[in-house]
Amino acid sequence: MTRAYQTLESRAKRINDIHGALAILSWDAQTMMPKGGSEARGEQVATLSAMAHEIATADDLSDLLDEAEAGASSLDAWQAANLKKMRLAQRRASAIDPALVSSMAKATNRAEMIWREARANADFSMLQSDLDEVIDLTRDKAECLASTFELEPYDALLDTFELGLRRATIDPLFQRLAEGLPDLLERVLAAQVKPLPIVGPFPAAQQKALGKKLMAALGFDFEHGRLDESQHPFCGGLPDDVRITTRYDEAEVTSALMGVLHETGHALYEAGLPKGWRSQPVGSSLGMVVHESQSLLIEMQVCRSRGFLGFLSPHLTETFGPRAAFDADNLYRDAIWVERGFIRVDADEVTYPLHIILRYRLEQALLSGDLALKDMPGAWNDGMQELLGIAPPDDAKGCLQDIHWPGGAIGYFPCYTLGAIAAGQLFEAISKTTPSLDESIARGDFSELISWLRSSIHEKGSKTDMQSLLSDATGQQLTLDPYLAHLERRYAA
Amino acid sequence: MTRAYQTLESRAKRINDIHGALAILSWDAQTMMPKGGSEARGEQVATLSAMAHEIATADDLSDLLDEAEAGASSLDAWQAANLKKMRLAQRRASAIDPALVSSMAKATNRAEMIWREARANADFSMLQSDLDEVIDLTRDKAECLASTFELEPYDALLDTFELGLRRATIDPLFQRLAEGLPDLLERVLAAQVKPLPIVGPFPAAQQKALGKKLMAALGFDFEHGRLDESQHPFCGGLPDDVRITTRYDEAEVTSALMGVLHETGHALYEAGLPKGWRSQPVGSSLGMVVHESQSLLIEMQVCRSRGFLGFLSPHLTETFGPRAAFDADNLYRDAIWVERGFIRVDADEVTYPLHIILRYRLEQALLSGDLALKDMPGAWNDGMQELLGIAPPDDAKGCLQDIHWPGGAIGYFPCYTLGAIAAGQLFEAISKTTPSLDESIARGDFSELISWLRSSIHEKGSKTDMQSLLSDATGQQLTLDPYLAHLERRYAA
Numbered sequence: 005m006t007r008a009y010q011t012l013e014s015r016a017k018r019i020n021d022i023h024g025a026l027a028i029l030s031w032d033a034q035t036m037m038p039k040g041g042s043e044a045r046g047e048q049v050a051t052l053s054a055m056a057h058e059i060a061t062a063d064d065l066s067d068l069l070d071e072a073e074a075g076a077s078s079l080d081a082w083q084a085a086n087l088k089k090m091r092l093a094q095r096r097a098s099a100i101d102p103a104l105v106s107s108m109a110k111a112t113n114r115a116e117m118i119w120r121e122a123r124a125n126a127d128f129s130m131l132q133s134d135l136d137e138v139i140d141l142t143r144d145k146a147e148c149l150a151s152t153f154e155l156e157p158y159d160a161l162l163d164t165f166e167l168g169l170r171r172a173t174i175d176p177l178f179q180r181l182a183e184g185l186p187d188l189l190e191r192v193l194a195a196q197v198k199p200l201p202i203v204g205p206f207p208a209a210q211q212k213a214l215g216k217k218l219m220a221a222l223g224f225d226f227e228h229g230r231l232d233e234s235q236h237p238f239c240g241g242l243p244d245d246v247r248i249t250t251r252y253d254e255a256e257v258t259s260a261l262m263g264v265l266h267e268t269g270h271a272l273y274e275a276g277l278p279k280g281w282r283s284q285p286v287g288s289s290l291g292m293v294v295h296e297s298q299s300l301l302i303e304m305q306v307c308r309s310r311g312f313l314g315f316l317s318p319h320l321t322e323t324f325g326p327r328a329a330f331d332a333d334n335l336y337r338d339a340i341w342v343e344r345g346f347i348r349v350d351a352d353e354v355t356y357p358l359h360i361i362l363r364y365r366l367e368q369a370l371l372s373g374d375l376a377l378k379d380m381p382g383a384w385n386d387g388m389q390e391l392l393g394i395a396p397p398d399d400a401k402g403c404l405q406d407i408h409w410p411g412g413a414i415g416y417f418p419c420y421t422l423g424a425i426a427a428g429q430l431f432e433a434i435s436k437t438t439p440s441l442d443e444s445i446a447r448g449d450f451s452e453l454i455s456w457l458r459s460s461i462h463e464k465g466s467k468t469d470m471q472s473l474l475s476d477a478t479g480q481q482l483t484l485d486p487y488l489a490h491l492e493r494r495y496a497a
Numbered sequence: 498m499t500r501a502y503q504t505l506e507s508r509a510k511r512i513n514d515i516h517g518a519l520a521i522l523s524w525d526a527q528t529m530m531p532k533g534g535s536e537a538r539g540e541q542v543a544t545l546s547a548m549a550h551e552i553a554t555a556d557d558l559s560d561l562l563d564e565a566e567a568g569a570s571s572l573d574a575w576q577a578a579n580l581k582k583m584r585l586a587q588r589r590a591s592a593i594d595p596a597l598v599s600s601m602a603k604a605t606n607r608a609e610m611i612w613r614e615a616r617a618n619a620d621f622s623m624l625q626s627d628l629d630e631v632i633d634l635t636r637d638k639a640e641c642l643a644s645t646f647e648l649e650p651y652d653a654l655l656d657t658f659e660l661g662l663r664r665a666t667i668d669p670l671f672q673r674l675a676e677g678l679p680d681l682l683e684r685v686l687a688a689q690v691k692p693l694p695i696v697g698p699f700p701a702a703q704q705k706a707l708g709k710k711l712m713a714a715l716g717f718d719f720e721h722g723r724l725d726e727s728q729h730p731f732c733g734g735l736p737d738d739v740r741i742t743t744r745y746d747e748a749e750v751t752s753a754l755m756g757v758l759h760e761t762g763h764a765l766y767e768a769g770l771p772k773g774w775r776s777q778p779v780g781s782s783l784g785m786v787v788h789e790s791q792s793l794l795i796e797m798q799v800c801r802s803r804g805f806l807g808f809l810s811p812h813l814t815e816t817f818g819p820r821a822a823f824d825a826d827n828l829y830r831d832a833i834w835v836e837r838g839f840i841r842v843d844a845d846e847v848t849y850p851l852h853i854i855l856r857y858r859l860e861q862a863l864l865s866g867d868l869a870l871k872d873m874p875g876a877w878n879d880g881m882q883e884l885l886g887i888a889p890p891d892d893a894k895g896c897l898q899d900i901h902w903p904g905g906a907i908g909y910f911p912c913y914t915l916g917a918i919a920a921g922q923l924f925e926a927i928s929k930t931t932p933s934l935d936e937s938i939a940r941g942d943f944s945e946l947i948s949w950l951r952s953s954i955h956e957k958g959s960k961t962d963m964q965s966l967l968s969d970a971t972g973q974q975l976t977l978d979p980y981l982a983h984l985e986r987r988y989a990a
Contacts, residue, residue, distance in 0.1 A: 021544035024537060025518055028525055036529070040721035041738030044517060047776070051514035055548060228533035245534030283540075 005078055008071035012090055015059050017283040022056040024242045031240040031247045035232045039117075046113040050106045057105050060097040069094055082278075082286055085467045089285035096164070099152035104144055108412055111137045115410035120235065126400035132377050135410055139370055139377065142414050146371060158368050161415030166291030166422075168469050174418050177425065177484050178364060181357045182391070184488070189354050192342045192495045199337035202329040208252035214323045215250065215264035218316075222268050222302065223454045229271060236407050237263045237349075239270035239299075243282050246271040257320070258338060259350065262303055269302030270295055272454065276462025287465045292416060293482075294470050296423020297430060298461065304353055304424065305431035305490070306453065308339040311446030340494055344394045346401040354495055355392060356421065362387040363406075363417040371414055426474060428487030430461070433478035498571055501564035505583055508552050510776040515549040517735045524733040524740045528725045550598075554590050562587055575771075575779055578960045582778035589657070592645035593638055601638065601905055604630045608903035619893035625870050628903055632863055632870070635907050639864060651861050654908030659784030659915075661962045664861075667911050670918065670977050671857060674850045675884065677981065682847055685835045685988045692830035695822040701726075701745035707816045708743065708757040711809070715761050715795065716947045721768060730756045732763035732792075736775050739764040750813070751831060755796055762795030763788060765947065769955025780958045785909060786975075787963055789916025790923060791954065797846055797917065798924040798983070799946065801832040804939035833987055837887050839894040847988055849914065851884040856899075856910040864907055919967060921980030923954070926971035 026049060033045055069091050076084055115134040122130035146157035153160055155170075162169040216231055229246035241247035248267035252260045273289055281287025289295055306312055313335040320330045328334070342352045348359040366383060369375035375383055384403040385395040396402035408416050434456050435441050444452055460477040471481045519542060526538055562584050569577055608627040615623035639650035646653055648663075655662040709724055722734065727742040734740035741760035745753045766782055774780025782788055799805055806828040813823045821827070835845045841852040859876060862868035868876055877896035878888040889895035901909050927949050928934050937945055953970040964974045 017540075018544050018548075021541045025522060025541045025545060028538075028541075029518060029521060032521055032525065036723065038720055038722055038738060040718065041734075044735055044737040044775075047510075048514045048518045048521075051511055052518055052545075055511075055515075225533070227531055230529065230531055241534075242537055244537040245531060282537075 005083065006072055006075035008068045009075065009079065009083065009087065012068055012072055012087070013284060015062075015065075016086075016090060016285055019056050019059050020283045022052050022059075026052055026056075027240055027242050028245070028247075031232075031249075034234040034236070034238065034240075035247075035249060042113065042117050046110050049113060050109040053109050054102060054106050057097060057102055060093060061102070065094055066098075082281060082467060086281070086284050086286035089466055092167070093285060095152055096149065099148045100145055101148070104141065104148070108138075108141045108145065111141055112410065112412040115412075116407060119404070119407060119410040123400050123404045126398040126404065128381050128399040128402075128404055131404065131410065136377050138410060138412050139414075142412050143371055143373075146414075158371055158415060161371070162418070165413075165416050165419055166293040166470055168471060169291070169293065169419075169422070173482070174364070174422065177422070177482075178357075178361050178418070180484060180488075181421070182361050185354060185358055186391075188491060188496060189342065189344075192354055193344075195496070196340075196342060197337055199334050199341060200329040200331075202257060202327070202335075202338060204255045204257065206254055206257040206324055208254055210323050211252050211254075211257060211260050214319060215261055217319065218261070218265060219248075219268050219271075221448055222265070222272065222450050224268050224271055225275060228275060231264065237267055239267045239274065241274075243274045243277045246274045257324070258335075262307065262339075263349075265307045266299045266303035269299035272302070272457065273298040273462050276458045278463050278465045281465055286467055290464075290466055290470055290473065292419035293422040293426060294461070294473065296420050297426035298423075298457070300420075300424045301427035301431055301457070305427055306445055306450070308336075308353075309442070309445060310336045311442050313339055314446050315448040342495065344392050346388070346394065346396040347405055349405075353424070354491060356424070358391040360417050360421040362391055363408075367409070367414045367417065370409075422482065425484055425487045426470075426482060428490045429474060429478050429480070429483055430457075431490070432486040498576065499565055499568035501561045502568065502572065502576065502580065505561055505565055505580070506777060508555075509579075509583060509778055512549050512552050513776045515545050515552075519545055519549075520733055520735050521738070521740075524725075524742075527727040527729070527731070527733075528740075528742060550590075553586060554595075558587055559591075575774060575960060579774070579777050579779035582959055585660070586778065588645060589642065592641045594641070597634065597637055597641070601631075601634045604634055605903065605905040608905075609900060612897070612900060612903040616893050616897045619891040619897065621874050621892040621895075621897055622871075624897065624903065629870050631903060631905050632907075635905050636864055636866075639907075651864055651908065654864075655911070658906075658909050658912050659786040659963055661964060662784070662786065662912075662915070666975065667857070667915065670915070670975075671850075671854050671911070673977055673981075674914070675854050678847060678851055679884070679886075681984060681989060682835065682837070682851075685847055686837075688989070689833075689835060690830055692827050692834060693822040693824075695750060695820070695828075695831060697748045697750065699745075699747055699750040699817055701747055703816050704745050704747075704750060704753050707812060708754060710812065711754070711758060712741075712761050712764075714941050715758070715765065715943050717761050717764055718768060722764060724757065730760055732760045732767065734767075736767045736770045739767045750817070751828075755800065755832075758800045759792045759796040762792035765795070765950065766791040766955050769951045771956050771958045774958055779960055783959055783963055783966065785912035786915040786919060787954070787966065789913055790919035791916075791950070793917045794920035794923055794950075798920055799938060799943075801829075801846075802935070802938060803829045804935050806832060807939050808941040835988065837885050839881070839887065839889040840898055842898075846917070847984060848885060849917070853910050853914040855880040855884055856901075859896075860902065860907045860910065863902075915975065918977055918980045919963075919975060921983045922967060922971050922973070922976055923950075924983070925979035 029045065029049060033042070037045060072087055073091070076087060079087060111134070115131065115138045118131050118134045122128060143157070146161050149155070149160035149164065150157045153163065155163060159170050162171065212231065216226070219231065220226065228244055229241065229248070232247065232249045233251055234249040235251060237250045239246065239248045248264070248271050250260050250263045250267065273295060277289060278287050310332070314332040317330050317332040317335055321327070340352070342354045344355060345351055348356065351359050362384070366375060366380070366387065370377070380403050381399055388402070389395045434453060438452050438456065441453065444450070461473065464473060468476070475481055522538065522542060526535070530538060565580055566584070569580060572580060604627070608624065608631045611624050611627045615621060635654070636650065639654050642648070642653035642657070643650045646656065648656065652663050655664065705724065709719070712724060713719065721737055722739040722741070725740065725742045726744055728744060730743045732739065732741045741757070741764050743753050743756045743760065766788060770782060771780050803825070807825040810823050810825040810828055814820070833845070835847045837848060838844055841849065844852055855877070859868060859873070859880065863870070873896050874892055881895070882888045927946060931945050931949065934946065937943070954966065957966055961969070968974055
């Protein structure tokens with residue numbers, strides 16, 4: 005190992021510490037911070053981000069990387085992969101002007117705060133000028149990255165969310181889904197059996213207690229993490245201190261619970277990252293496709309299965325008292341209930357990809373400038389009509405429902421559905437090597453599942469890329485067939 | 498304004514942002530963080546602290562200060578005061594070798610850990626060698642500062658807690674207290690009327706709701722702050738996002754409430770700092786004497802007054818249901834109950850200064866080397882006997898009760914009592930200019946009080962020093978008479 009490589013590791017460690025601090029500050033802003041703290045917080049975040057950016061773009065960094073690359077033969081496989089990640093980060097960072105980084109931090113901070121108000125008022129126009137600034141800055145960023153990496157601007161953004169992801173990979177997958185899902189949806193809607201309604205009240209404190217019990221059963225370690233509330237559920241913090249959130253509606257129980265299980269999937273990935281490499285780029289999680297594959301594998305493949313719901317049923321009875329609707333078959337009918345709805349995060353597995361395809365189309369149009377923000381509400385509603393056959397009654401149920409765009413995350417949405425596709429592929433692979441899987445899940449024993457995920461996915465960190473990870477774990481690159489087979493089996497059998 | 502000055506301001510702003518982030522991380526560590534997060538958090542805090550220290554000790558800083566000082570005629574009064582604070586910080590930082598800073602951090606970290614064990618075992622000898630190291634290092638630090646600032650070593654330490662504070666100021670005040678308080682104590686003990694016990698249970702959620710109501714009445718703005726729980730109550734965060742904590746004991750109500758009101762005094766000070774200068778040294782609060790004067794003015798002068806307790810009484814009834822002990826006169830008898838006790842933090846206004854005088858004497862003897870640590874338990878117990886007429890049954894109730902010395906804070910203790918003295922002086926001054934003050938307090942109207950504090954204390958930031966601040970606000974430098982008159986009036990009338 006050369007001195008240059010050692011210097012790079014110690015700088016990466018410093019950047020990692022700053023990012024860890026920022027992760028806690030971001031969690032705090034969404035769960036704890038009083039509203040009036042946001043301006044000062046924005047300054048702190050901008051300063052810490054700028055300092056991380058300065059380390060990442062130090063004048064001597066390129067020379068250090070050259071020197072470390074020249075001595076790369078002395079590195080082991082992890083160190084070599086770490087060095088590659090550092091070079092990538094350096095190219096990304098130096099592609100973007102520090103002033104743009106700091107403007108972006110301030111603009112997204114402000115837009116996220118305004119978004120909360122705008123959504124509460126169901127009034128997109130309140131957000132328009134702040135969001136416009138975020139979109140403009142994101143376009144600048146995309147163009148900087150595009151020119152450095154010789155990519156189209158939208159591909160350049162996709163690449164930041166999942167290394168190597170391109171529109172060319174997504175388009176054919178989304179095209180098959182856009183063609184096939186409306187037909188599946190019709191068949192499901194015609195044949196599905198209505199569940200008994202699962203009627204509340206379900207006190208938030210009891211929902212939380214049950215959520216924590218299920219998290220623990222899945223292997224979430226509360227010595228290294230928390231469950232809290234926020235308007236938009238997320239998984240934040242860092243591997244040694246993973247913080248997930250949900251939001252409770254006392255009138256019903258399954259959406260918060262499934263939300264908790266979804267975020268638990270993300271959390272298990274973070275908590276399972278390679279212990280010796282956590283302060284280094286190679287020890288971080290891969291991109292959002294792989295991250296979403298972990299949450300959707302837990303929520304959709306595992307926790308909406310008939311087996312899991314049989315395990316859950318007595319827990320519901322124990323927590324809230326006996327009800328006919330807690331019968332396992334009824335829970336399953338409820339968990340796989342399909343309907344045309346306005347809200348992405350409430351959508352079922354069959355309609356969810358259609359919500360994503362809408363956003364995938366619109367955000368490309370926003371980025372290219374083909375769509376002006378003032379036309380967003382109309383374009384949104386037209387797209388909903390085309391893909392799902394319904395149009396939302398207001399912006400809160402329409403184009404204001406997601407924080408992603410105010411947060412500057414263009415190119416993020418497709419990762420959800422690609423993650424669902426990858427989850428289908430991974431679950432099929434686990435099922436093949438673990439024939440007793442369904443039975444274990446039905447008993448509430450997730451040890452084989454989690455241990456497979458740990459060794460095949462989590463402990464790999466960023467040593468490889470998404471496509472190689474999937475190949476190594478399943479024998480194939482990202483493929484739609486297992487996911488489509490899963491949808492047919494679960495919804496149209 | 499010179500370019501050099503502008504550069505200094507922008508660096509100070511960056512340090513302030515880092516400290517703001519650290520303040521939230523520290524709050525989080527004490528209120529929210531899961532135990533397993535502490536190692537990673539320690540790394541983050543060390544990295545952010547090191548980055549702030551690097552800015553504060555940059556090679557070109559001294560030249561920049563010289564240049565800004567040479568152009569000081571172009572600065573307004575706030576800028577000039579800001580520059581003086583920056584020069585002071587630079588002189589302090591460069592007085593102490595970085596190796597000493599890091600040895601001190603390690604030694605106090607270790608001593609604080611051992612102190613917890615030693616206290617649990619009531620065995621001072623367990624702590625002796627680690628505390629010895631801390632004292633030695635503190636002596637080195639005091640000598641470095643003493644030689645830079647041409648002060649006695651103990652004065653050099655006092656100066657770090659409250660700029661300009663000297664033993665020569667403290668000695669005559671403490672001598673009068675040591676002579677007068679034992680006599681007052683005898684008179685109070687002979688004459689006071691025992692209150693009816695205020696018996697619980699008092700559910701924590703209701704205590705919290707009442708605490709928040711009183712905080713709001715005093716002017717605490719929940720758009721810019723929070724109330725949470727922690728093992729040791731504190732006021733943290735930053736002026737735009739002030740976070741205070743308390744700890745609830747459901748068996749009784751006044752200690753958590755008075756704790757909340759005490760921290761509210763600190764919080765109002767932070768929240769009232771000059772809005773335009775919050776990112777700069779001159780916009781920060783003054784030292785520990787002034788900070789304690791604000792918490793003790795609210796807790797002791799205002800909230801333990803008969804008038805305030807008359808205002809509180811119906812709130813207690815409304816919150817917890819009617820009880821004879823909630824009678825206003827009984828609440829007052831309870832709030833001013835005096836007794837000889839072993840524990841400083843549980844002490845009343847009459848005996849508290851005696852606890853401080855003991856520590857003030859002992860820590861000077863420790864620093865000078867006149868007192869060896871092996872002789873501390875005996876010296877402590879002798880001092881308690883002399884000043885309070887009682888000796889603790891063990892070290893946990895004696896010389897092991899406070900974390901200050903293991904934490905390297907020698908010179909801190911006197912600030913508590915000096916703060917109480919200043920609070921008496923300030924309250925007398927407010928009463929003179931606001932004859933209706935007692936009546937307003939009894940009605941729960943604190944607007945005149947807070948507005949006086951804002952304009953006379955809070956909005957001054959660090960533009961001046963403690964003695965000038967008191968002079969400007971009250972017409973006199975720190976003086977004991979109003980505090981003694983207050984004690985006579987409240988306890989011996």
